[in-house]
Amino acid sequence: MHKYKILKNKIEKKLNLLSYRRKSNYFGRANSAIWCIGEFLKKNSNKQTIILPSTMCASPAIIFKVLGFKLEFVDVNKSNGLLNVEKVIKKINKKNNDIVCIFYVNLFGNKDLEARKLRNINNIFIIQDLAQTFMSKENVKSDIFGDLVILSFGYSKIFDLDHGGIVLSNNDKFYNFGLKFDEKIKNTTVSTIGKKKYLKWYDDVIINNKKNNLKNLKSFASKIYLIKFDNKKLTQINKSINLLSKEFKRRILLLKLYKKRIKKLKLNIMHSKNTFIPWRFTFLINNKDYYLNLIRKKGNDVSSYYPNIGRAFSNKKNKNSYANSDLIQEKVINFWLTKEYNRNKINNICNLLNEK
Numbered sequence: 001m002h003k004y005k006i007l008k009n010k011i012e013k014k015l016n017l018l019s020y021r022r023k024s025n026y027f028g029r030a031n032s033a034i035w036c037i038g039e040f041l042k043k044n045s046n047k048q049t050i051i052l053p054s055t056m057c058a059s060p061a062i063i064f065k066v067l068g069f070k071l072e073f074v075d076v077n078k079s080n081g082l083l084n085v086e087k088v089i090k091k092i093n094k095k096n097n098d099i100v101c102i103f104y105v106n107l108f109g110n111k112d113l114e115a116r117k118l119r120n121i122n123n124i125f126i127i128q129d130l131a132q133t134f135m136s137k138e139n140v141k142s143d144i145f146g147d148l149v150i151l152s153f154g155y156s157k158i159f160d161l162d163h164g165g166i167v168l169s170n171n172d173k174f175y176n177f178g179l180k181f182d183e184k185i186k187n188t189t190v191s192t193i194g195k196k197k198y199l200k201w202y203d204d205v206i207i208n209n210k211k212n213n214l215k216n217l218k219s220f221a222s223k224i225y226l227i228k229f230d231n232k233k234l235t236q237i238n239k240s241i242n243l244l245s246k247e248f249k250r251r252i253l254l255l256k257l258y259k260k261r262i263k264k265l266k267l268n269i270m271h272s273k274n275t276f277i278p279w280r281f282t283f284l285i286n287n288k289d290y291y292l293n294l295i296r297k298k299g300n301d302v303s304s305y306y307p308n309i310g311r312a313f314s315n316k317k318n319k320n321s322y323a324n325s326d327l328i329q330e331k332v333i334n335f336w337l338t339k340e341y342n343r344n345k346i347n348n349i350c351n352l353l354n355e356k
């Protein structure tokens with residue numbers, strides 16, 4: 001057997017044990033996987049509406065919009081950043097006839113017992129996007145509830161190989177569709193012009209609240225999101241999966257250290273006890289710019305990212321429609337848990353915050 005086929009079988013077996021999903025499809029990016037899922041849904045359903053959380057990264061929303069879906073955003077919980085399941089169910093009861101899927105994003109690694117309730121709803125696909133986190137052998141069967149489960153090995157993710165997305169499923173029809181989809185893609189890297197256009201769009205629409213328009217999205221989406229899977233990445237993907245448990249323990253340890261060291265500050269920590277592999281240590285704090293400045297002026301890196309995508313895409317003026325996403329956008333700070341961060345570095349950062 002060809003060595004890539006052998007590696008794929010090995011990876012599939014390991015992921016099957018962790019996710020209870022038999023099949024793995026490979027794509028150049030998680031965003032290519034999302035594009036494929038969108039086309040699959042179009043082909044197999046007449047329904048047009050997708051439910052998404054108002055706090056998430058912009059790209060899945062861009063892809064679904066370009067493919068012609070109607071996007072219905074639902075606010076997230078303030079405590080864990082996950083879709084508010086009660087609100088999702090209310091929306092489904094109102095609009096049941098047109099909802100094709102729920103795009104369930106997990107940004108902070110938190111598990112959600114409530115989300116399993118969504119599984120009992122007939123004829124609505126659940127896409128469980130774990131691109132910013134990762135399951136490990138520490139999770140249990142019911143933690144994985146998506147019909148399709150998305151993983152990413154892209155830039156800055158838990159295992160940053162700067163390439164690769166996987167969809168796990170028990171769906172043979174999707175598996176075959178996914179194989180053909182990746183085969184047809186030509187581009188192997190993200191286009192520079194496409195990236196420039198995306199950054200300009202991000203600055204205009206997300207940062208400066210300018211009007212979102214479909215023509216703009218179409219001018220860059222396929223250039224940056226449709227990337228062919230490179231089989232040469234399989235060795236590293238296989239190695240990463242062997243390291244899942246180790247990485248889970250390392251990140252949880254650092255996350256706990258941050259938590260302990262800044263416990264005197266008044267803040268809302270976005271992590272529950274029950275978690276997949278956490279991507280960053282995230283919390284909400286009043287006067288965030290003051291704290292960002294404290295950390296950055298000593299040369300440390302910190303992120304203040306999590307925009308309210310719901311507002312950018314639905315142009316809803318109603319102040320209360322995504323109140324928690326507004327709050328997250330205004331108050332969120334993320335600290336890194338990457339390899340460069342050890343006890344010493346984290347202690348130094350936390351000292352800066354505590355000095356105040």
Ligand SMILES: Cc1ncc(COP(=O)(O)O)c(C=O)c1O
Nearest residue numbers: 029030031057105131132152154
């Ligand atoms: C929730 C979510 N889904 C998908 C993606 C896309 O991942 P990739 O860079 O592999 O395309 C991202 C990227 O940041 C993300 O945050």
